[in-house]
Amino acid sequence: xxxxxxxxxxxxxxxxxxxxxxxxxxxxxxxxxxxxxxxxxxxxxxxxxxxxxxxxxxxxxxxxxxxxxxxxxxxxxxxxxxxxxxxxxxxxxxxxxxxxxxxxxxxxxxxxx
Amino acid sequence: xxxxxxxxxxxxxxxxxxxxxxxxxxxxxxxxxxxxxxxxxxxxxxxxxxxxxxxxxxxxxxxxxxxxxxxxxxxxxxxxxxxxxxxxxxxxxxxxxxxxxxxxxxxxxxxxxxxxxxxxxxxxxxxxxxxxxxxxxxxxxxxxxxxxxxxxxxxx
Numbered sequence: 001x002x003x004x005x006x007x008x009x010x011x012x013x014x015x016x017x018x019x020x021x022x023x024x025x026x027x028x029x030x031x032x033x034x035x036x037x038x039x040x041x042x043x044x045x046x047x048x049x050x051x052x053x054x055x056x057x058x059x060x061x062x063x064x065x066x067x068x069x070x071x072x073x074x075x076x077x078x079x080x081x082x083x084x085x086x087x088x089x090x091x092x093x094x095x096x097x098x099x100x101x102x103x104x105x106x107x108x109x110x111x112x113x
Numbered sequence: 114x115x116x117x118x119x120x121x122x123x124x125x126x127x128x129x130x131x132x133x134x135x136x137x138x139x140x141x142x143x144x145x146x147x148x149x150x151x152x153x154x155x156x157x158x159x160x161x162x163x164x165x166x167x168x169x170x171x172x173x174x175x176x177x178x179x180x181x182x183x184x185x186x187x188x189x190x191x192x193x194x195x196x197x198x199x200x201x202x203x204x205x206x207x208x209x210x211x212x213x214x215x216x217x218x219x220x221x222x223x224x225x226x227x228x229x230x231x232x233x234x235x236x237x238x239x240x241x242x243x244x245x246x247x248x249x250x251x252x253x254x255x256x257x258x259x260x261x262x263x264x265x266x267x268x269x
Contacts, residue, residue, distance in 0.1 A: 020218060027209040043206070077219045084215040092215050095261050102254030103222050110225065110247025 005064060009072040012056035017080045019049030021087055028088075074107035146211040147259065149204045150220050156201035158227040162235050163194030169236075219258050226252050 026034075026042030060069050077100045084090045142148060164185070171184030185191045208217050226248045232238040240248075 020214060023206065024209045024214040027206055029210060073225075077222060080218045081215045084213065084218075088214060090213045090215045093261070096215060096219065096258050099254040099256075099258030100219050102257060103219055103225075103251050104254075106247045106250030106252075106254060107222070107225055108247070109250055110229070110244045 005060065005069075008056055008060055009069055010075070012053050012060070013072055013075050013079060015049050015053035015056065016076060017083055019046045019053060020080060021083055022046035022049060024084070024088060070111035071108050074104045074111065077103050077107075144207075146208045146217075147220075147262070149208050150212075150217060151223070153201045153204040153208065154221055154224045154227055156197040156204065157221075157224050158231045160194045160198040160201065161224075161228050162231045163190045163197065165232070165236060167191030167194060216258060216262065220255055222251055223255050226255075 022042045023046035026039045026046060028034075057069075081092055081096065081100050085092050143152075167185040167188040167190040170188050170190070174184060174187075205221070229238075229240050229244055229248055233240045
């Protein structure tokens with residue numbers, strides 16, 4: 001696996017995570033309702049970022065074996081929870097942290113088969 | 114003082130309001146964001162399995178040229194798969210309205226459990242033991258996150 005593939009595989013997970021952050025920002029409940037245009041912009045950005053993830057991912061799958069690329073999916077839950085904590089200021093409980101580690105471990109284990 | 118439970122007299126007064134109560138309880142259950150995470154995961158799994166089915170059928174139909182790319186669209190399974198993806202996206206947006214992303218996203222990873230199980234049941238794909246082990250670990254992780262939240266919901 002070349003450095004380029006590793007770079008692309010990590011980059012595309014970042015697109016997925018960024019997309020989810022925007023979707024959440026668009027849908028979150030605020031004391032005063034958010035302006036519709038802002039909601040529409042966040043949702044459109046979220047879906048666009050997910051589309052970028054999808055195309056990079058498909059492209060990687062065409063060139064590499066799924067079992068070599070799939071472990072990078074295991075990064076998602078950890079990346080996402082860290083970014084949600086930093087950007088959206090969400091509280092992360094010890095249960096969530098532990099569960100996320102188990103899920104990542106499970107994805108790594110499953111992907112090796 | 115605790116609330117008085119409705120007695121037989123109360124029931125006789127409004128038998129159809131009991132039915133509408135049951136109906137609204139069912140709606141409340143389905144609109145529960147945690148239930149919808151599971152529904153969304155099932156829809157995504159159905160989408161994956163159906164798209165795989167459409168692709169496999171197209172593969173065995175030996176289309177040529179551009180049809181080789183668009184071939185899966187010739188099968189109804191593919192369209193149902195696409196529809197379930199779209200519905201799962203809508204249910205995901207609804208879920209995000211109520212649940213922090215740092216909880217909802219790890220939970221939606223149960224698709225990594227459901228997809229191998231679905232592929233095994235519906236597509237007759239073999240699942241190696243290591244994959245089952247990983248699937249088990251993901252399932253336990255999702256339970257660790259969801260269980261304390263279920264207790265809180267139950268108290269409410």
